[in-house]
Amino acid sequence: MSGIRPLTLEVNGKRHDLLLDTRTTLLDALREHAFLTGTKKGCDQGQCGACTVHVDGERVLSCLTLAAQAEGRRITTIEGLQKSTRRELEEVA
């Protein structure tokens, strides 16, 4: 069943309240609706890994994952990794 429905994603510790078609992939939700473009669209078929994100600490191909499957879970993109790496470097310095 398809249709538009509200969906909340937690990305890099920030809540994103979105209205999405139920068939929207996590990749498209991140790039086109949450405007987090660090996650790249390569093959869009699960072959290249350019769209990899972490969901609850597990590596996931976001082009093969529905956004609805990630609701209520902790999503980390390259932007989130960048923040934590910078914070860790500042703590060391």
Ligand code: FES
């Ligand atoms: S875009 Fe290539 S694996 Fe997802």
